[in-house]
Amino acid sequence: MNARNILPVVLVLFFLLLSAGCTESGEEPQKLKVLAAGSLLTSFSEVEKEFEASHPGVDVEIEGHGSIQVIRQVTDLHRQFDVVAVADESLIPDLMYRVNEETGKNYTDWYLPFARNEMVLAYTGKSLYSTEITPENWPDILSRPDVRVGISNPMLDAAGYRALMLFQLAEEEYDRPDLFETIIGDHFSPMLNVTVSGRNSTIELPEIMRPSGGKLAVRDGSIYLISLLEAGGIDYAVEYRSVADDMGLLWVPLEPSVNLGSDEYENNYERVRIVLGFQRFSSTGRERIGRTIVYAMTIPTDAKNPDLAREFITYVNEQSRLGRPGWPAPLD
């Protein structure tokens, strides 16, 4: 074999070796970075698969947090994301309609409401009085001393302060003026302070949300409540309806006047105000006011892939309107 014959072989071998090591960096997928509230993670993981299938070369990355933490990733920690989706539409104008000093523009100037939810009482066949409980008698069942109830931490999770709101609202709806204290307030030491003025109530929370005794359990997020419910550590957990559905749990529906799921009762929900034990984030205040649960999405102004992000939220919005199982309910 002479040099003229060998050289092309050597060159081919050389480029084969080179390309074997470098193909990965040459075909990097386009990453669409999505921040989503915890109660959206099931629906968004379905969207991730479907969107990637219809958009070859796109890799959807979903990161889940509580809704306030979702927004803080963009506004306080200055991380770049393409889509922001939260479980409380009011958080976007409250926290993102302000100037990003790095860009000179607001973090965003718009949002798209796309779904709603409501609070329910989730339980299993093993829960005490599971064969007795009904939408009418649940205040009596939950007030029984041997029944254990779980809520998520209002300091961390919107579902947590919404749980407190529903028990307070239920006092009037079910004519049970002691309901909040019996199920929640009396199980802290000292007891929670509730101030009533006319039909309006303000609930002040302690710095540490640690109940005394075994009646009430408080956990960081709803997934831990579900785990506790399934293990028999609690009998009933206050959850979003979509989460209870998605996890295959039994649940008791609550009256629209207390379940935070109906626009018609927005004025009623606003009667309850929660004051958190401390200001966990300097960018958000300590007060939470009762409102209808509406989910919303936006695209931050510094998103790397705004066009793709627009396609993504359009797809989510379209799918949400179909009322898919395990998803928050479509808007009317």
Add this chain to the structure above:
Amino acid sequence: MTQKSFVWIMALCTLLAAVIFFAGCISGTNDPLPSVADPAMQNWRLTVNGTNQVVLSMQDLQKMPPVTGHGYCVSTTGIRFGPYICKGVDLREIAALAGGMNQGDRIWVSAPDGYLWVFDSDQVEGNGFVTFNEDLKEIPSPSLRVILMYEQDGRPLTYDEGGPARIAIISEEPGIVTEGSAWVKWVDRIEVKKT
């Protein structure tokens, strides 16, 4: 071409390809590890406020009695971080610099990103935390300690990990998972609030 020169050309090409591969194609984008000489470490200060106020540098913190243990945390949505070997200073030792704390007092731990978390005296003693096994099933809490961690797995913390110093809840035995909300990142202020 002789057989000798063929072997020589082949060896050269293989070497060249390997050099190019390792120089340009390794996709490591990890946060660079900081050293004590890193400006972020040098400039970091911890303000400890109680009945008196002290300000500590990283060197000051590292001169305090260290504790080491297993740390593992989980986010509100179930994402686990760890397990780590965590080294730092017990929160009680730090509080002692500012007059100490008594039963019923609180410790406020905060960071420049605006995050604040509050521990009561029971928690500072290692009690009252919810603990899970690695499958996130609740288990009875073993003995725990709350520390200000400055070293994770034998090296300083990167910014993304919450460095130069973050809170960690540690145990002597491995595989104990705690709720991540208390693992404050980028800690720069610790205040003892008297009851």
